[in-house]
Amino acid sequence: AQSVAQPEDQVNVAEGNPLTVKCTYSVSGNPYLFWYVQYPNRGLQFLLKYITGDNLVKGSYGFEAEFNKSQTSFHLKKPSALVSDSALYFCAVRAEYTGTASKLTFGTGTRLQVTL
C-alpha cells in the first residue's frame, strides 16, 4: 500500500525567510509526487509535480520541491516566504506502474503560518 507522511502539523516562518514543508512517501515502483495548497473554504490548488527527470521541480508562486529517491522524500521549499503563503499544504503520491488503476494518496497536511 502507498502512503505519505507529513511529519509537521504546523510550520511557522517569518516573512522573507526561506520555508520548507517536509514530505516522505512509500510506494511500489516509481512515484508520481504532487504538492497542493488549500486556502480556507476552498478546494485544493495544484502547485507542482515530480514525474521523472530533474530532482528539483519548479512550480507556481515561486515554490519548488526537491525529490530525493534514497530518502523517499519530496520536500516543498520557497526561498522567501510571504504572508499570503499561509495555508494548508498537502503532499500526494500516486504509483506509476498501475496506470489508471492507481489512486492519489494524500498526506495529513501541514499548516504553514507566515508572520510579519
Added chain:
Amino acid sequence: KAGVTQTPRYLIKTRGQQVTLSCSPISGHRSVSWYQQTPGQGLQFLFEYFSETQRNKGNFPGRFSGRQFSNSRSEMNVSTLELGDSALYLCASSLDGAPAQPQHFGDGTRLSIL
C-alpha cells in the same frame, strides 16, 4: 477556461436523509474523482469515473455511490445519512485520469448532518 464547479456549496441535512452532490469538470476533462475531507481522517478517496464507468473505488460503504453522464458531469449520492458523513466533499477532474496528470479540484460541497 472555467474550473471545476461543484454545487451546492453548502448543504444541511438530518440523519437518515439522502443527498446528491453535483460536479462539472473542466471542459475536455473526462476523469472525475471524488474525495471526502474531514479533520479526523484527512482526504480520503471515494471513487473515480471515466467515460461513464466507475474505474476506481475507495473504502467507503455502499451508501456512497456516484455516476457520470455522457458530458462528463458527475453526481455523488449518499443515502441514509449519518452524523459522521459531515465533511467537505471535493470533486477533481483530469484529462483521462492517467497517474502523471495533476487533478484539478473544485471548491467543494460542505455537508453538515444534524
